[in-house]
Amino acid sequence: MSPVDLRLYGIIDPEWTGGRDPIELVRQAVAGGATLIQYRDKHAEGRRLVELGRALKAALEGTGVPLLVNDRIDIALATGADGVHLGQEDIHPRDARNLLGPHAIIGLTLKTPEQADVMVHLPVDYGCIGGVFATVSKNNPSPPIGLDGLRAIVARTKRGSRCPVGAIAGIDTSNAEAVIAAGADGIAVISAIFMAPDPQAEARRLRQMVDRALASRSVPA
Template sequence: MKDFRLYAITGEEFHKGRSLVEVMEEAIIGGVDIIQLRDKKSSKKVVLEKAKQLKALAEKYDIPLIVNDHIDVALAVDADGIHIGQDDLPLEEARKIVGKDKIIGISTHQIEEAREAQKNGADYIGVGPIFATKSKEDVVDPVTTKYIEEVVNEITIPFVAIGGIKLHNVEQVLNSGATRICAISEIVGSDDVTKTCQTFIQKINERVTNE
């Protein structure tokens, strides 16, 4: 998969009154270089329609579209990959379904899960939640930046830090060794989505350049 710096996940509850495509396009213009459709509540039909819209948007800007959980939807729209959690279909089984060319990302909350994901062929892992977050229900306790340091020291596949990351605390995450950031509410709930993403990118690039 192409490397990335800023990963945005949909969260329509944070931008009520504004369209999904409009907000995600503003994020891409601001520097987001991978997007994920995450919808745990809508009907399969509705999720499919959203996936079609985001697939067209992702193709317009030549960036990957990842679909959370809904493997059938991901395949139906020819998304670039899927993202699964620890309680979802095992990675090996998901790989059999989507094939070797699709991206598979998996959420991890401790180093043992990261090791397992790497061993089983994940293309990237989510590392978090770093801080407390209200963007997801039934989320585990914050893993803190200590988990980032463990991953940096041991895991070789790409990882993205996620969970409660805001502009005011992202330096803590970057200083722990992360070079890829994922955000939901801080991006899609922003009054100026493009500017918020540009600021995230600036902070990431400053950290990477200074390494």
């Protein structure tokens, strides 16, 4: 399995770019300090997904920042992405590992402590816990888990796994440090970066906050 840096995980969704070019927004996010990028698009058809996925992969060439695809293993394979992020109802992580190989990055959404217990036995590289706070960028029927819920799920993942765990939903400069203090190894953000007037500057602020919070926990940044 692959080591993965979750400190600043940018999720690019064409629906949440304010009409701007996703490729340029991703370049700015990485210049500001994003450590991982996920391409998420729930509406585009297959050919468009491949086209934009390949363009994103090309834009990240030479940066050292991996590209993951949300849900779609076929799109990850077609674009040469570095891996996938899976929800609880998506293809099973073991099947994803068989298809993508030992070096791909596979992430998994975690919403409950019980799911964290299961994750420690799966061939995944990280977990992403959420939704922590209310958000407008995803239709989430479950109520936010808050910082207390985040702490509980982090604790369960750390019992039997060395995989890093991030947090998602409603995270921005107002609460990023509190999320790291609650145990997350990084933050996953959508609108906080990609809807910001200056995505590079906002990514830089978030990355500095995460690094500072990790340092206060004595976690190498």
